[in-house]
Amino acid sequence: MSSPPVPGYRFAAPFEIPAASPIRSLVPYANRPGTISMAGGYPATELFDVEGLNAASAKVGARLAACLQYSNIEGQAALRAQLARLSAERGIQCDPDTELAVTGGSQQSLALLARVMLQPGDAAIIESPCFPNSRQALRHTGATVHAVPSGPDGIDLDALEALAARVQPKLVSVVATFSNPCGATLSLARRRRLLELAARYRFLLVEDDPYGELRFEGETVPPLAALAEGEQRNWVAYISSMSKTMAPALRIGWMIAPAEVRRRCVGAKAADDMASSAWIQEIVAQYIEDGRYHAHVPRIREAYAGRCDALARALTEELADRVTFRKPQGGMFCWARFNGDIDAGKVLPYAIEHEVVYVPGKAFYPDPAQADVSAMRLSFATMSAAEIRQGMVRLRAALQAYAEGRPVSVTLPA
Amino acid sequence: MSSPPVPGYRFAAPFEIPAASPIRSLVPYANRPGTISMAGGYPATELFDVEGLNAASAKVGARLAACLQYSNIEGQAALRAQLARLSAERGIQCDPDTELAVTGGSQQSLALLARVMLQPGDAAIIESPCFPNSRQALRHTGATVHAVPSGPDGIDLDALEALAARVQPKLVSVVATFSNPCGATLSLARRRRLLELAARYRFLLVEDDPYGELRFEGETVPPLAALAEGEQRNWVAYISSMSKTMAPALRIGWMIAPAEVRRRCVGAKAADDMASSAWIQEIVAQYIEDGRYHAHVPRIREAYAGRCDALARALTEELADRVTFRKPQGGMFCWARFNGDIDAGKVLPYAIEHEVVYVPGKAFYPDPAQADVSAMRLSFATMSAAEIRQGMVRLRAALQAYAEGRPVSVTLPA
Numbered sequence: 001m002s003s004p005p006v007p008g009y010r011f012a013a014p015f016e017i018p019a020a021s022p023i024r025s026l027v028p029y030a031n032r033p034g035t036i037s038m039a040g041g042y043p044a045t046e047l048f049d050v051e052g053l054n055a056a057s058a059k060v061g062a063r064l065a066a067c068l069q070y071s072n073i074e075g076q077a078a079l080r081a082q083l084a085r086l087s088a089e090r091g092i093q094c095d096p097d098t099e100l101a102v103t104g105g106s107q108q109s110l111a112l113l114a115r116v117m118l119q120p121g122d123a124a125i126i127e128s129p130c131f132p133n134s135r136q137a138l139r140h141t142g143a144t145v146h147a148v149p150s151g152p153d154g155i156d157l158d159a160l161e162a163l164a165a166r167v168q169p170k171l172v173s174v175v176a177t178f179s180n181p182c183g184a185t186l187s188l189a190r191r192r193r194l195l196e197l198a199a200r201y202r203f204l205l206v207e208d209d210p211y212g213e214l215r216f217e218g219e220t221v222p223p224l225a226a227l228a229e230g231e232q233r234n235w236v237a238y239i240s241s242m243s244k245t246m247a248p249a250l251r252i253g254w255m256i257a258p259a260e261v262r263r264r265c266v267g268a269k270a271a272d273d274m275a276s277s278a279w280i281q282e283i284v285a286q287y288i289e290d291g292r293y294h295a296h297v298p299r300i301r302e303a304y305a306g307r308c309d310a311l312a313r314a315l316t317e318e319l320a321d322r323v324t325f326r327k328p329q330g331g332m333f334c335w336a337r338f339n340g341d342i343d344a345g346k347v348l349p350y351a352i353e354h355e356v357v358y359v360p361g362k363a364f365y366p367d368p369a370q371a372d373v374s375a376m377r378l379s380f381a382t383m384s385a386a387e388i389r390q391g392m393v394r395l396r397a398a399l400q401a402y403a404e405g406r407p408v409s410v411t412l413p414a
Numbered sequence: 415m416s417s418p419p420v421p422g423y424r425f426a427a428p429f430e431i432p433a434a435s436p437i438r439s440l441v442p443y444a445n446r447p448g449t450i451s452m453a454g455g456y457p458a459t460e461l462f463d464v465e466g467l468n469a470a471s472a473k474v475g476a477r478l479a480a481c482l483q484y485s486n487i488e489g490q491a492a493l494r495a496q497l498a499r500l501s502a503e504r505g506i507q508c509d510p511d512t513e514l515a516v517t518g519g520s521q522q523s524l525a526l527l528a529r530v531m532l533q534p535g536d537a538a539i540i541e542s543p544c545f546p547n548s549r550q551a552l553r554h555t556g557a558t559v560h561a562v563p564s565g566p567d568g569i570d571l572d573a574l575e576a577l578a579a580r581v582q583p584k585l586v587s588v589v590a591t592f593s594n595p596c597g598a599t600l601s602l603a604r605r606r607r608l609l610e611l612a613a614r615y616r617f618l619l620v621e622d623d624p625y626g627e628l629r630f631e632g633e634t635v636p637p638l639a640a641l642a643e644g645e646q647r648n649w650v651a652y653i654s655s656m657s658k659t660m661a662p663a664l665r666i667g668w669m670i671a672p673a674e675v676r677r678r679c680v681g682a683k684a685a686d687d688m689a690s691s692a693w694i695q696e697i698v699a700q701y702i703e704d705g706r707y708h709a710h711v712p713r714i715r716e717a718y719a720g721r722c723d724a725l726a727r728a729l730t731e732e733l734a735d736r737v738t739f740r741k742p743q744g745g746m747f748c749w750a751r752f753n754g755d756i757d758a759g760k761v762l763p764y765a766i767e768h769e770v771v772y773v774p775g776k777a778f779y780p781d782p783a784q785a786d787v788s789a790m791r792l793s794f795a796t797m798s799a800a801e802i803r804q805g806m807v808r809l810r811a812a813l814q815a816y817a818e819g820r821p822v823s824v825t826l827p828a
Binding site: 007008009010011012013014015018019021041042043045048050053054057058061064065067068069070071103104105107108111115116117118119120122133136137139140141142170202204231234235243247248249250251258260261263264267268270271272273274275276277278279280 | 422424426435456459478481485518519529530553556584618662674675678685686689690691692693
């Protein structure tokens with residue numbers, strides 16, 4: 001089916017220009033043998049509970065005949081019950097039959113919510129910086145996606161209120177806990193105000209919470225969905241994922257949303273992919289039922305705590321005068337800035353040459369013109385404490401080489 | 415999170431009214447113990463190759479650590495290679511790296527293609543009658559979905575050409591082989607003309623082929639994608655699925671599309687669900703590599719051949735004067751009509767009372783006002799030959815009760 005050129009396709013507007021991914025373009029560098037990558041948005045591979053997953057899989061294998069047919073769009077009853085229990089432990093009460101649905105990861109939860117709410121002419125709001133795929137999910141509906149500044153304290157609520165009053169968004173998407181890329185957590189007071197704004201301006205507040213369970217210090221702040229009261233409860237949808245706590249390749253997440261919203265998302269999913277794999281859903285349900293989930297998450301927390309400590313120490317000891325950062329209390333990411341307005345994108349080729357990779361902050365800004373060019377995202381999830389230390393030593397050397405204006409062999413796409 | 419009433423949500427237009435599913439509303443009746451259901455769109459559960467799937471799963475389990483991380487959006491390389499080989503056996507050549515993508519079933523392939531092509535204001539065309547979820551996937555883009563009459567010979571190409579000239583569709587979706595619900599197969603000559611129309615009117619012709627491998631009589635007609643020549647190749651996308659040949663719960667399908675189209679679909683999938691489960695993908699790839707796929711499909715074919723024969727015989731012997739039908743040469747469905755313009759929807763409560771269920775044809779028409787109310791879809795896939803015979807005996811009795819105007823206890827939603 002090789003295609004002659006210029007066939008004159010007429011694509012839908014959001015797809016006219018295929019999306020470029022500045023983060024994905026770093027993968028070849030990050031994967032070079034010997035390179036220390038702080039660039040990935042991946043959980044630690046060596047921490048996957050392969051044994052526990054295989055044990056759950058074997059149990060499901062013994063009753064596989066019952067798991068192979070077309071299944072409920074909203075998800076297997078066994079898994080919905082487990083996820084409702086898990087959500088209740090996070091403070092969120094729901095009816096698993098009318099308010100909870102299993103999805104193909106948190107990403108699909110967001111995409112479904114976006115699709116049932118948004119169409120061309122509508123407005124949505126996302127944080128800036130943010131995870132680019134989240135923004136894409138909103139953008140693909142044809143809606144206009146506005147950005148509100150965010151940072152180490154989370155979304156700027158004054159700016160959000162002013163924008164909401166002006167553009168009347170139908171949906172606002174936030175990561176309230178250990179955000180990607182900022183590692184930020186919204187305070188309790190800010191959460192309450194955000195919920196008030198949702199009810200006042202009648203936008204669906206989508207709380208994307210893939211990292212919330214990965215808290216390794218400080219006090220737990222309840223999810224927005226757990227704090228919503230009265231009318232606010234109509235305006236908040238909670239989405240989460242097994243990607244960071246179990247494994248990304250399961251592609252299992254869930255949403256908890258008001259019944260009228262969830263019902264339409266299930267309708268959207270019917271026409272999108274009919275259901276998530278019942279086989280995998282049963283494995284996930286079995287894994288939680290086996291007690292493996294609750295045994296495993298503390299192991300990830302502990303490992304990430306050590307790695308985050310190592311990063312904070314290395315940044316302080318190796319780069320104190322050159323990099324500013326705030327140590328996150330959980331999750332996978334640390335947002336840092338080069339002092340003196342040094343452009344992280346310009347340092348990156350030197351870093352790659354010195355065999356350490358990070359993602360320049362610019363990659364996470366919906367509008368690159370608004371970007372803090374000195375910022376970078378450092379993932380501490382996938383490298384050992386020793387590697388992280390070594391990575392920061394290399395970064396110091398790279399920064400030195402950059403400052404001295406030495407020639408560099410690596411050329412990155414603009 | 416229980417919600418007070420009337421929160422005043424503003425949904426996107428395609429989701430304002432949640433979709434009702436007349437087919438799903440029959441499930442409780444179809445599942446009654448003792449009832450013979452010819453209503454399901456399901457493959458036969460007892461034919462699933464549980465042993466082969468468990469064997470493939472065990473092999474993947476032995477290397478599970480390597481299958482749990484985030485993965486390529488376009489699908490695992492091993493599976494893409496196998497699917498390209500499988501497609502080549504069907505006559506379709508493609509580059510698995512630029513023209514093939516793994517999806518969450520044929521349904522997701524269609525949804526992705528629809529999404530990258532269609533937006534509000536655009537036109538798309540689907541057959542009437544058709545599988546309702548296919549139409550929904552197009553409709554959810556906000557595009558106007560027009561219908562072209564179809565039947566036991568497939569889509570009416572004169573009507574399609576007239577409509578295409580008028581509405582300039584960007585996408586036309588057909589099931590060319592053993593369609594759902596009609597069991598129809600487009601002739602070779604009609605396929606060639608359909609390809610000409612695609613190139614002439616520059617619409618993306620989406621060939622949904624979940625049933626093509628289930629031919630049990632007659633000569634194979636190559637897929638549209640295998641027949642496309644020159645410029646036509648830019649205008650055809652082939653989509654297929656493992657749901658009918660392996661198992662629906664895998665949620666694995668694929669698309670083969672021109673590189674520029676496929677590339678955008680991969681971009682859409684990134685924001686939809688990041689990828690299909692790499693774990694399940696590896697199981698499917700392993701299963702095919704093990705030779706199980708090619709050993710198993712003939713078993714399904716043979717079983718369905720016997721069931722289709724049983725249905726045709728029973729219809730002829732029990733209902734010759736009351737029902738007209740054309741025996742399909744493959745697939746899972748037989749489209750039949752009650753003679754004398756008897757309304758299949760009105761007979762259905764009597765059928766349910768007599769413990770046999772079918773789907774009234776009306777459920778498959780985008781515009782119910784255009785429906786052939788005497789038509790019904792009979793699935794022969796899931797019942798044994800003896801049950802099918804018994805079902806048709808019951809249907810005769812139900813029809814008799816209806817004709818006599820006897821009271822009936824079953825009440826169905828309108």
